[in-house]
Amino acid sequence: MAKFNKKKKGLPPINTASLPDIVFMLLFFFMVATTMRETTVLVGNDLPTATEVKKLSEKRLVSTIYVGPSKDAKKDGGGDKIQLNDKISTVKEVKNFIYKQRDGVALDEQSSMTTLIKADMKSSIGTINDIKKELRDINALKVTYATKIGSEK
Template structure:
């Protein structure tokens, strides 16, 4: 009989997980740096009027933007020179505003829905008729918190 016995079925050694937190944080920082927040691509001319008494919107409340103005030069061939509505990244008709507000509300958490503000970014050369039509549709959608976006400056420069 031998003094030394051979180990049977030694198995695999345990996996070293010491570097795992480093790898996780490295991936986290990579995605934080590489991720780009989505912005709307404007397809309309949007030179907003200026005002001297301006307040910023609350960052904690959700805001949906509706852009109005004449299409940019590259889009005038397809959409004409009349003032148009842009919802997110596409041109829309006045009748699509209610569906847009419904989709924006559906994307929010339930407790934030009453705080949804609709910000109208209207070109200063736009006709007020389109703004009135959009406001009527917003009333039908029960979106009553409306904000008019402006730039800061002397309000008398809007007359030029």
């Protein structure tokens, strides 16, 4: 009867063989559903909310310009700042920035390129208008004002 008396002490260890599978599943989900973060935003970016929005699907064809007050006001000074790529720039550099963005895109797709203006709610429209003037000069006419997606009233 000794066989039946072999009672183990404590609980058996939990089988963790399927844990990697679960984690890999999560990993693949995140790899597919997200996109790489390309730039660190150096300006305050509290976007306004709107309901009549269009989603931009083709990231390749979007060049993003950030506008807002600098997060590091001691270094960059106050007022609205324009950020192109990873650094604070001036309005005059917008043209070169767009040209550079165009370089990486096939010729037939250049006409569908969009400029996404991600501006802070509190920034003044004058800064945006200066950017728009530059964009008009180089015929980059498609513009999207970035907003948060609000709910219908």
